[in-house]
Amino acid sequence: MGGQAGLSATSYNLGRTGKRRGIEPPWPAQSHWVSSLKGARNMGRSQLRFLALVGAVLMVVAACGSTSSGPAAKQVKVGLVTDVGGLNDKSFNHLAYVGLQKAIADFHVKGDVTESKTGDDYVPNLTSYASKNYDLVIGVGFLMQEAVGKVSGSFPNVHFAIIDGAGTDASGKDLQHSNVESLFFKEQDAGAMVGVIAGMLEKDKKAPGNTNVISAVGGVSIPPVNHYIAGYKWAATMEDPGIKVLVGYSNDFTDPAKCKSIAQSQIGAKSEILFQVAGGCGLGVLQAAGSAKVYSIGVDADQKDADASVIASALKKVDQATYTAIKNVVNNQFSAGALTFSRIAKASGAGGVAARPRPRLSATAARLTRGFAMPFASVLFAFVVGAVVVTVTGGNPIDAYQGLLCGGLGVACTQGENPALQIANTIIFAIPLITAGVAVALPFRAGLFNIGAEGQLLAGAMACTALGIKLHDWPAVILLPTVLVGGMLAGAAWAGIAGVLKATVGAHEVVTTIMLNYVAQWLLRFLIIGGPLELRAGTSKSLPIGEGARLATFLPNSDTIQILGLPASVYRVHVGLVIAVVAVAVFAILLWRTSLGYEIRAAGQSQKAARYAGVSVRRTIIVTMLIAGAFSGLAGAIQIAGVDHNLTDKYFSDTTGFDAIAVALLGLGSAVGIVLAAILFGALHAGGSVMQADAGISSSLVLVLQALILFSIAANFLNAIRLRIPGLGQAPSAPAPAAVGAALMTEAAVAPP
Numbered sequence: 001m002g003g004q005a006g007l008s009a010t011s012y013n014l015g016r017t018g019k020r021r022g023i024e025p026p027w028p029a030q031s032h033w034v035s036s037l038k039g040a041r042n043m044g045r046s047q048l049r050f051l052a053l054v055g056a057v058l059m060v061v062a063a064c065g066s067t068s069s070g071p072a073a074k075q076v077k078v079g080l081v082t083d084v085g086g087l088n089d090k091s092f093n094h095l096a097y098v099g100l101q102k103a104i105a106d107f108h109v110k111g112d113v114t115e116s117k118t119g120d121d122y123v124p125n126l127t128s129y130a131s132k133n134y135d136l137v138i139g140v141g142f143l144m145q146e147a148v149g150k151v152s153g154s155f156p157n158v159h160f161a162i163i164d165g166a167g168t169d170a171s172g173k174d175l176q177h178s179n180v181e182s183l184f185f186k187e188q189d190a191g192a193m194v195g196v197i198a199g200m201l202e203k204d205k206k207a208p209g210n211t212n213v214i215s216a217v218g219g220v221s222i223p224p225v226n227h228y229i230a231g232y233k234w235a236a237t238m239e240d241p242g243i244k245v246l247v248g249y250s251n252d253f254t255d256p257a258k259c260k261s262i263a264q265s266q267i268g269a270k271s272e273i274l275f276q277v278a279g280g281c282g283l284g285v286l287q288a289a290g291s292a293k294v295y296s297i298g299v300d301a302d303q304k305d306a307d308a309s310v311i312a313s314a315l316k317k318v319d320q321a322t323y324t325a326i327k328n329v330v331n332n333q334f335s336a337g338a339l340t341f342s343r344i345a346k347a348s349g350a351g352g353v354a355a356r357p358r359p360r361l362s363a364t365a366a367r368l369t370r371g372f373a374m375p376f377a378s379v380l381f382a383f384v385v386g387a388v389v390v391t392v393t394g395g396n397p398i399d400a401y402q403g404l405l406c407g408g409l410g411v412a413c414t415q416g417e418n419p420a421l422q423i424a425n426t427i428i429f430a431i432p433l434i435t436a437g438v439a440v441a442l443p444f445r446a447g448l449f450n451i452g453a454e455g456q457l458l459a460g461a462m463a464c465t466a467l468g469i470k471l472h473d474w475p476a477v478i479l480l481p482t483v484l485v486g487g488m489l490a491g492a493a494w495a496g497i498a499g500v501l502k503a504t505v506g507a508h509e510v511v512t513t514i515m516l517n518y519v520a521q522w523l524l525r526f527l528i529i530g531g532p533l534e535l536r537a538g539t540s541k542s543l544p545i546g547e548g549a550r551l552a553t554f555l556p557n558s559d560t561i562q563i564l565g566l567p568a569s570v571y572r573v574h575v576g577l578v579i580a581v582v583a584v585a586v587f588a589i590l591l592w593r594t595s596l597g598y599e600i601r602a603a604g605q606s607q608k609a610a611r612y613a614g615v616s617v618r619r620t621i622i623v624t625m626l627i628a629g630a631f632s633g634l635a636g637a638i639q640i641a642g643v644d645h646n647l648t649d650k651y652f653s654d655t656t657g658f659d660a661i662a663v664a665l666l667g668l669g670s671a672v673g674i675v676l677a678a679i680l681f682g683a684l685h686a687g688g689s690v691m692q693a694d695a696g697i698s699s700s701l702v703l704v705l706q707a708l709i710l711f712s713i714a715a716n717f718l719n720a721i722r723l724r725i726p727g728l729g730q731a732p733s734a735p736a737p738a739a740v741g742a743a744l745m746t747e748a749a750v751a752p753p
Helices: 014-021 045-067 092-107 119-131 142-154 187-203 223-239 256-268 283-292 318-330 363-392 397-409 419-445 453-470 476-505 509-528 576-593 595-605 607-612 617-644 649-653 656-666 671-695 700-724 739-744
Strands: 077-081 110-114 136-140 159-163 180-185 213-218 244-249 273-277 295-300 310-315 337-341
Touching: 077 092, 077 119, 077 318, 092 110, 092 136, 092 318, 110 119, 110 671, 119 136, 119 142, 119 419, 119 649, 119 671, 136 142, 136 318, 142 159, 142 180, 159 318, 180 318, 187 213, 187 223, 187 273, 187 295, 187 310, 213 223, 213 256, 223 244, 223 273, 244 256, 256 273, 256 283, 273 283, 283 295, 318 337, 363 397, 363 656, 363 671, 363 700, 397 419, 397 671, 419 453, 419 576, 419 595, 419 617, 419 656, 419 671, 453 476, 453 509, 453 617, 453 656, 476 509, 476 617, 509 649, 576 595, 576 617, 576 671, 595 607, 595 617, 607 617, 617 656, 656 671, 656 700, 671 700
Parallel strands: 077 110, 077 136, 136 159, 159 180, 180 337, 213 244, 213 273, 273 295, 295 310
Antiparallel strands: none
């Protein structure tokens, strides 16, 4: 049994190991599928023939059982919503899709899939299917618990299923809705099986270096991940009491680079068998192991093809669970409550969404036409190239853009989508982009490139949450202004650091603001993962803010009142929209109607000329960054007070602050342009999921369009830069009409005199 790494994983029996040590594992002993080690030399041909015969019989029985329910009266519709890991994670999102495809083949259901790009997508994606009266809506992953709890409450007549979780409220309490089925797994059993393998390889001196050190890399610290790691550690130490087990978390499920970095650190600490429990992020662990010529262990799916270093995989039958949930709905056997899946017991548990053109343009209209020519051309260029990409990859660009129009603007909807709901989703996504766009555009005018809007937004969100929790018993009339102002002050302080460094020692704001983004992200992790704001261990979220700290919605937050055919609660547009409009108006007045605005614009055009005019450039830089940070901090506070109501791990990968850079560039730094650009980007974000569901085109096309828009605008500015470089062109005698271009033409990064 202590042979080489090629032995079958089935030869390592956890029950035998536990009994031999005289210790029973701290959970019910259940077998779990583990992929074979390379070779499978311990199984004889007669055993293989027997298993093949048994498998064939079981498939015949299953086929008979699947047809006994008779033809369905109508085609069942199933919507699958992935978490941020996406379908290409080679892990549980992919397995859920496999289960859906098998159900489509066996039961002839209509199955659609929507990939979530950020945590903000969970509620609108689930709502999109529920609002179209799908028979079953499946959420994949623990991180979707609160979203499933919210949407299932709004659509009590739609069946929901969630993998690795339940439908909860913001505090993590199971709402026990009668239309939600929870699909759980005994991850600790699978983790223990691969732990036995790792322990025996080390004990029998069959590991690459015989260092007696193994490790695990988790994604976010949530129960399913922790169950895997707990079983892995327990079984490895039972098999080899002298073994050392290192554990690290990436706080991410999507970025392989983050997990690869942790794995490399563990390998540097002599780990030679690495267990990845981080979804798509964990692919970086396998790559790091392969590069270092050590062993790795996959998770959820059989990952032997992901890297040559993989010697085993802890399997989790997400495909079986998905298939079972769909089968229950097809056979009218849906039962709310928890279903727990393992290798032997398939499932056990309780049962329980036209005006005539004028012949001549006015002077104002002419200026507007010239001003918006470049942004319009950039957007048109992006959509033309996007259409070519869709066509080349076998898709239909007309269907793709029809889906985008429907999801973003509620226009040309053909699959039963509610136009009002789609417009509401676009507005929700656009609100923080407006205020964060101002936070980038204002420094543009001063000749500064504020890359740190994301960090400033996170600072505002953290301050808003902390105040909303600590002062939750204050009356709303006092608490709500307090959390919003607190968010603005936090954002201003965060940006002020970069402003002071720029004005005093000449530190370039691009470098300092990028570094401060990372500081903000890690501070957020500290606060909600084992920190003072953590809801409870393993939740990766904060306590919810008090009711008085929440922005009101324009429509009643009620599941019983019907508006345009849907519960009023699904239209989540809040008064943050008014605040954003006021903020962009303040920006315009400040820039064009105040002496400070004149100083900002003068410093942006030429610091030397501004100094000759009596402007203190140092003071202008610091004040500009403080005001910009306040706008960005307000965006974060609005998002917490109006939508999320607590900090969650979705903010680890939030991109609102970075998207705001594109919004400011596309809007040419003007108030009207920022609002229009924010609506465009909000519509692209909201429309991506509908495009994927209706046209079968990946929502990643939205990211391609955003990148192409930014590329086109940048290309225009590069031409302006070329004209200012001696020898390449002649500098214009007057400043360029688009002052936002000054952001890319700043003076040397030295402290202003």
